[in-house]
Amino acid sequence: MQLMLFPDYQKYTSNNKNKVFAKPFVKWAGGKTQIIPEIDKRLPIELKKGKKMRYIEPFVGSGAVLFHILNNYNIKDAFIIDLNKDLITLYNVIKNNISELINYLKKIENEYKKLPEYKRKEYYYIKREEYNKSKENKIMKAALLMFLNKTCYNGLYRVNSKGEFNVPFGRYKNPKILDEENLRNVSKILQKVEIIHGDFEISREFVDNNSLIYFDPPYRPLSNTSNFTSYSQNSFDDNEQIRLKHFFDYITSLGAKGILSNSDPKNTDPNDNFFDELYKGYIIERIYAKRMINSKGKNRGFITELLIRNYEK
Numbered sequence: 001m002q003l004m005l006f007p008d009y010q011k012y013t014s015n016n017k018n019k020v021f022a023k024p025f026v027k028w029a030g031g032k033t034q035i036i037p038e039i040d041k042r043l044p045i046e047l048k049k050g051k052k053m054r055y056i057e058p059f060v061g062s063g064a065v066l067f068h069i070l071n072n073y074n075i076k077d078a079f080i081i082d083l084n085k086d087l088i089t090l091y092n093v094i095k096n097n098i099s100e101l102i103n104y105l106k107k108i109e110n111e112y113k114k115l116p117e118y119k120r121k122e123y124y125y126i127k128r129e130e131y132n133k134s135k136e137n138k139i140m141k142a143a144l145l146m147f148l149n150k151t152c153y154n155g156l157y158r159v160n161s162k163g164e165f166n167v168p169f170g171r172y173k174n175p176k177i178l179d180e181e182n183l184r185n186v187s188k189i190l191q192k193v194e195i196i197h198g199d200f201e202i203s204r205e206f207v208d209n210n211s212l213i214y215f216d217p218p219y220r221p222l223s224n225t226s227n228f229t230s231y232s233q234n235s236f237d238d239n240e241q242i243r244l245k246h247f248f249d250y251i252t253s254l255g256a257k258g259i260l261s262n263s264d265p266k267n268t269d270p271n272d273n274f275f276d277e278l279y280k281g282y283i284i285e286r287i288y289a290k291r292m293i294n295s296k297g298k299n300r301g302f303i304t305e306l307l308i309r310n311y312e313k
């Protein structure tokens with residue numbers, strides 16, 4: 001097992017054929033930036049040789065792998081899906097209304113940066129309320145989500161039972177609220193991407209034998225105390241993991257290339273064979289990763305993660 005830590009993101013996106021370099025525009029729980037080198041090593045050989053493939057990412061989150069692939073490989077078209085409606089709205093606004101979004105963000109950034117530190121917290125909570133109330137203006141709502149993501153605690157996205165965003169203020173010294181160059185690059189690169197709100201199985205409509213699908217579902221909790229699977233109001237329990245495995249079988253039967261990451265339950269219980277049994281017959285590998293989000297400081301450290309695929313490279 002090779003140990004690759006703290007990779008330089010740009011280094012793994014330097015083979016840039018599109019001359020546009022885009023990177024994730026939000027911080028997201030389970031973001032995959034740090035394991036990109038491990039995923040890249042395992043991408044299908046035909047993609048690496050320049051074949052034009054269709055790319056599908058049904059749990060897109062902040063899109064670390066999506067942008068890596070769009071920056072570096074020959075992608076015919078792409079489809080991204082997520083169950084988080086506001087995140088998908090933000091992707092669509094970046095794709096279709098980039099200048100208006102940037103104007104809103106400039107205004108918010110100016111207001112925020114002008115405030116003395118003790119006033120910023122107050123401003124954050126005003127904007128959080130505005131975000132939860134705003135329904136009609138999707139561009140404004142997208143700008144507010146970006147602002148909250150950059151200034152909230154750990155860049156988390158969490159909602160209460162009423163669906164209200166409830167993450168507290170994050171106390172960053174100098175958060176970068178607007179990265180205009182990257183947002184414009186993201187907008188350009190998203191022009192060939194179909195952005196869809198909904199369940200991962202929607203991708204059934206687009207999969208063919210020339211597709212590469214990367215699945216990064218909400219993690220099965222590593223221990224009983226970590227419950228960071230609640231990205232939205234729906235939780236992703238073992239039955240959901242089993243439903244996903246059936247879908248993985250389905251795309252395999254079509255001849256599509258599938259690669260899936262997940263947490264490794266063996267980190268906390270060496271006898272837990274849940275994924276080893278569920279994905280028996282597929283290629284299952286364990287790679288090292290650094291745990292990014294954990295409520296208990298002492299549990300931050302090196303853990304293994306699973307990479308499962310249905311093809312030899």
Ligand SMILES: C[S@@+](CC[C@H](N)C(=O)[O-])C[C@H]1O[C@@H](n2cnc3c(N)ncnc32)[C@H](O)[C@@H]1O
Pocket residue numbers: 028029030031032033058059060061062063064065081082083084198199200201216217218219231232234236
């Ligand atoms: C581990 S995160 C993906 C992180 C992503 N790979 C990144 O680099 O940021 C899982 C994502 O799946 C989404 N999700 C949860 N249940 C889903 C479902 N049934 N169908 C589609 N997306 C779902 C969550 O909203 C979340 O954004």
